Amino acid sequence: xxxxxxxxxxxxxxxxTDRYWVAPQVAxxxxxxxxxxxxxxxxxxxxxxxxxxxxxxxQMVVIINAADNYGVIELMKNTLEYNQLSELSAIDxxxxxxxxxxxxxxxxxxxxxxxxxxxxxxxxxxxxxxSSLFRSxxxxxxxxxxxxxxxxxxHPFMKRILMPDDWEGFPLRKTYPLQGDEFxxxxxxxxxxxxxARDIIGPEIRDSARVDRYDTERxxxxxxxxPRGADISQGEPDTPLCYQEGDGVFLIEKFDAEKxxxxxxxxx
Amino acid sequence: MAQHQVNYLKDGGLPVALTxxxxxxxxxxxxxxxxxxxxxxCCGIEMMxxxxxxxxFDRFGTIFRASPRQAELMVVAGTLTKKHAExxxxxxxxxxxxxxVISMGSCANTGGMFNTxxxxxxxxxxxxxxxxxxxxxxxxxxxxxxxxxxxxxxRRESASRAQKPKRLM
Numbered sequence: 426x427x428x429x430x431x432x433x434x435x436x437x438x439x440x441x442t443d444r445y446w447v448a449p450q451v452a453x454x455x456x457x458x459x460x461x462x463x464x465x466x467x468x469x470x471x472x473x474x475x476x477x478x479x480x481x482x483x484q485m486v487v488i489i490n491a492a493d494n495y496g497v498i499e500l501m502k503n504t505l506e507y508n509q510l511s512e513l514s515a516i517d518x519x520x521x522x523x524x525x526x527x528x529x530x531x532x533x534x535x536x537x538x539x540x541x542x543x544x545x546x547x548x549x550x551x552x553x554x555x556s557s558l559f560r561s562x563x564x565x566x567x568x569x570x571x572x573x574x575x576x577x578x579x580h581p582f583m584k585r586i587l588m589p590d591d592w593e594g595f596p597l598r599k600t601y602p603l604q605g606d607e608f609x610x611x612x613x614x615x616x617x618x619x620x621x622a623r624d625i626i627g628p629e630i631r632d633s634a635r636v637d638r639y640d641t642e643r644x645x646x647x648x649x650x651x652p653r654g655a656d657i658s659q660g661e662p663d664t665p666l667c668y669q670e671g672d673g674v675f676l677i678e679k680f681d682a683e684k685x686x687x688x689x690x691x692x693x
Numbered sequence: 694m695a696q697h698q699v700n701y702l703k704d705g706g707l708p709v710a711l712t713x714x715x716x717x718x719x720x721x722x723x724x725x726x727x728x729x730x731x732x733x734x735c736c737g738i739e740m741m742x743x744x745x746x747x748x749x750f751d752r753f754g755t756i757f758r759a760s761p762r763q764a765e766l767m768v769v770a771g772t773l774t775k776k777h778a779e780x781x782x783x784x785x786x787x788x789x790x791x792x793x794v795i796s797m798g799s800c801a802n803t804g805g806m807f808n809t810x811x812x813x814x815x816x817x818x819x820x821x822x823x824x825x826x827x828x829x830x831x832x833x834x835x836x837x838x839x840x841x842x843x844x845x846x847x848r849r850e851s852a853s854r855a856q857k858p859k860r861l862m
Contacts, residue, residue: 587776589779596810601810602810603810605809609811610810612775613813617782629804629814630803643825644827647827
């Protein structure tokens, strides 16, 4: 039997303090546990400022200053043999700390190790491009700019990559609404027909739960087609599949459902 | 030339058919619907299957063309993103009158499950649609049925429809 716990003040002592479930932190271990990582960290520490470093799920995480990002990646590529930049992006911590976290996921094919280099920048701060070291950073940095609005210095082609060039707003920020802000909701109407067409075309119907079973203005049930706008609240007639209207088409023999045979054997 | 004698009054009747210009023109139009290849997403795969030999769209006179100048039917097969809305409108405008549009699948009809900032919530916000085809994705049989329904619609219309092009707004 479970041990008794007093239930007097249940409402005053809520079990959960957070409104939503918060994922537990993955356990961190010390870098000295892995000699390859320890040697790499020593090499980075010799040249740059490292504010924190630990091992998480077999990968070393190194937290550096944002100004050193190019130097650290260059050192890791040229001397520490981390020859692949497999991922690069930002994380939006604007609500919590007013900062973006930029991470570079590096892979060493010779050492068979992965290191994640992290740094934090302010919302309006820009960061140095590493696309001259890794070609993969080119598009990743453009995507980071497109989705978060992080401006990259010395990038060869600093334009949006996924959204249209005339887009406003950065969709992957936590403050961006999933169904789009006003600009996004009217984007195609404004662009193609002009703002004055908004009244004519009307707002987007975004309610995914909206079902109008008796809507014949826009929908017709297959096999139960009725004229547009007909009232079908009292039920609608069956309209059997009819491939030709009336008495058929000129020169073409009319399909007769009575004479047709349904083949049940699919392998025939 | 036939070598034998044909008695037109007996064998199959006179080689004369009486009809109206509207009927003849619409008969031709409805049975040679050339479609623009417009596969935007997974519905495009079903559209390709419809065009290939198993389902065989050619027997309905529907031949896929890669140029809007040669097409009169646009089967919007798939999710239309906001970035692409401009181009679908341009391609629609490049098609010659008369032209028809089939909106194929949930995404093209209403945006479908992509209730997001980047998806146009139904192609009818951008181009006028003649036929909405439900399904996710509709099977090739459904697309065939849609084309046959569109043929019926074309035959009901006046042949000189070209003089009053459809307007979205």
